[in-house]
Amino acid sequence: DARVTQTPRHKVTEMGQEVTMRCQPILGHNTVFWYRQTMMQGLELLAYFRNRAPLDDSGMPKDRFSAEMPDATLATLKIQPSEPRDSAVYFCASPRTENTEAFFGQGTRLTVV
Amino acid sequence: ELKVEQNPLFLSMQEGKNYTIYCNYSTTSDRLYWYRQDPGKSLESLFVLLSNGAVKQEGRLMASLDTKARLSTLHITAAVHDLSATYFCAVDVETSGSRLTFGEGTQLTVNP
Numbered sequence: 001d002a003r004v005t006q007t008p009r010h011k012v013t014e015m016g017q018e019v020t021m022r023c024q025p026i027l028g029h030n031t032v033f034w035y036r037q038t039m040m041q042g043l044e045l046l047a048y049f050r051n052r053a054p055l056d057d058s059g060m061p062k063d064r065f066s067a068e069m070p071d072a073t074l075a076t077l078k079i080q081p082s083e084p085r086d087s088a089v090y091f092c093a094s095p096r097t098e099n100t101e102a103f104f105g106q107g108t109r110l111t112v113v
Numbered sequence: 114e115l116k117v118e119q120n121p122l123f124l125s126m127q128e129g130k131n132y133t134i135y136c137n138y139s140t141t142s143d144r145l146y147w148y149r150q151d152p153g154k155s156l157e158s159l160f161v162l163l164s165n166g167a168v169k170q171e172g173r174l175m176a177s178l179d180t181k182a183r184l185s186t187l188h189i190t191a192a193v194h195d196l197s198a199t200y201f202c203a204v205d206v207e208t209s210g211s212r213l214t215f216g217e218g219t220q221l222t223v224n225p
Contacts, residue, residue, distance in 0.1 A: 033213070043201065043215040056212070091155065101146050101158035102213060 006092050006105035013112055018080040021108045023092030024073055032075045033093040033102060034060075034067055043091075049075060082112045115140050117204050119216035127224050129191050134219045136185040136202035144205040145185045146213065147176050149198045156201065160187075192223045 005024040013019055025032050034046040047057035047067040057067055064083070069075045079086055089109050093102040116139040126132050136145070147159040160169040162178035162185060169176050173196065175188045185202055199220045203213040 042217050045212070045214070048212060093156075101148075101161050103158070104148075104156040106155045 004092055004094055004103050004105035006090075006108050008108055009106060010109045011111070013082055013110070015083055015112055016081040017112075018078065019082050019086075019110060019112075021077045021090050021092075021110070023075040023077070023105055025075065025092070025094035026096070026103060027073070029094035029096055029103075030072075031095055031102075032069060033091075034075070034077050035091040035093060035104075036088045037091060037107075038088045046077070046090075079110075082110075084112045087111050115142075115204060115206055115214045117202060117214050117216040119200075119202060119219050121219060122217055123220050123222075125222045125224060126189075126192050128193055131191065132189050134187040134189070134200055134221075136187070136204075136216055138183050138185075138202075138204045138214075140206055141180070141183070142204050142206045143178075143180045145178050146203045146205070147185070147187055148201045148203065148215075150201065150218070151198050159200075189221075192221075194223050194225060197221055197223045 004026055007022045031050045033048040036044050036046055044059055046059045048055055049069045052069040064079055066078045087110055089107045091107045092105045095102040118137045120135050143164055145162045148156040149159050150156045160176040165180040167178045173190045178185045199218045201215050201218045203215045205213050
């Protein structure tokens, strides 16, 4: 069953704490996206990787967010320190190839209090 | 900067009726995607449109793409309650594919 797997599904944390979100893309998919969804801003692209190399992370606040892909089976998104405005659903997505749809994970619902 | 605009943003319709959701985008692209999202869930791919004049149909939904007008439509035929969801269009302008910019979404409610 090919799917994008994200962990954790839910995270509640206090302001100032570090948050790490993980994504396991579909095996063989060489591109990984991180999106953030909020009511106010909709779906925003934070960063994306191709063949594990970062191609664009201009959507991320650089001072607190970082994204990595240490191997082909794991992508991570970290927030340190977290702030209440980071509360959102974070999605990871991967397309099989160019010109194919991106498959989305179930998302991590982050609440920073 | 690419802008993707959907209208309407909210749509309430009765079962059995037809309606169209519109997706306009601001720069040249021939790759457009439609997704569905149920409340609290992930995004599910509906259609991939990769050329001018492309038309795809699945059940009561039909999507089309006019790259010259920079417009895609999602037509709903004889709506049923199960179609209630939020529908997103997304446009890809990268030459090497798959960097998506999403519209705001259209929240569709189908009433019995």
